[in-house]
Amino acid sequence: xxxxxxxxxxxxxLPLAACIVLAGASAQAQTGPCNRGVCKVNVAVxxxxxxxxxxxxxxxxxxxxxxxxxxxTNGYEFRNTSIVIQGTGFRNNPGATGSGKKFKVHDDWTDxxxxxxxxxxxxxxxxxxxxxxxxxxxxxx
Numbered sequence: 765x766x767x768x769x770x771x772x773x774x775x776x777x778l779p780l781a782a783c784i785v786l787a788g789a790s791a792q793a794q795t796g797p798c799n800r801g802v803c804k805v806n807v808a809v810x811x812x813x814x815x816x817x818x819x820x821x822x823x824x825x826x827x828x829x830x831x832x833x834x835x836x837t838n839g840y841e842f843r844n845t846s847i848v849i850q851g852t853g854f855r856n857n858p859g860a861t862g863s864g865k866k867f868k869v870h871d872d873w874t875d876x877x878x879x880x881x882x883x884x885x886x887x888x889x890x891x892x893x894x895x896x897x898x899x900x901x902x903x904x905x
Contacts, residue, residue, distance in 0.1 A: 797823060802830045803871075809837040812888045812895040822880075822901035828873040830857055831902070833884070835865045840886040840895065842867040849882040849902065851875040864889075871904065878905035 797803045797820045806819040823831060835842060841864025844856065853874035860867050864887075880902040886895050 796820075798826060798829055802832050805831065805833050806836045807833050807884060807886070809835070809840045809886055809895065812840075812893055815896055815898040816884055816886060818884070818898075818900050822878070822903040824903050824905075825871050825873065829871055831869045831871055833867045835867075835886065839889055841865070841889055843887055846885050846887070847882060849880065851877065851880040851882075851902070851904075871902070873904050876904050878903045880904060 797805055803820075803823055803825055805823055807816050809816045818833075825831065833842070833847060842860040843864065844859040846860060847867050847869060849869065853872040854869050855872075857868045857870035859869075881899055882902060883897050883899050885897045887893065888895060
């Protein structure tokens with residue numbers, strides 16, 4: 765292959781490769797927890813004494829959004845005090861809902877820190893016992 769043919773081929777291949785990379789990054793960004801104005805996070809509780817686990821930590825919030833935690837373990841519930849965020853610009857929207865299986869907060873994105881702590885505390889339905897508190901994070905960055 766002569767040098768001018770190689771250069772022409774390179775000029776065609778590089779923009780195509782860049783498009784493929786950008787399309788892949790866009791698809792990856794859309795598979796995160798935030799989609800159509802809501803960031804969804806699953807919460808699993810191994811036992812009342814053990815720390816709950818969240819499907820995403822930290823929660824990457826790219827713009828003003830609602831954050832919705834979904835309790836995936838039966839026998840536990842959220843209450844209106846179950847999630848407390850140590851930041852500004854967060855408000856319950858409406859808080860615990862769905863018979864205690866969901867908790868919603870609106871993040872207006874004024875607190876732009878990458879490591880906003882929040883606490884999760886669920887309650888055992890059988891006796892109302894408050895379970896262990898867990899402190900994951902939100903990233904508004």
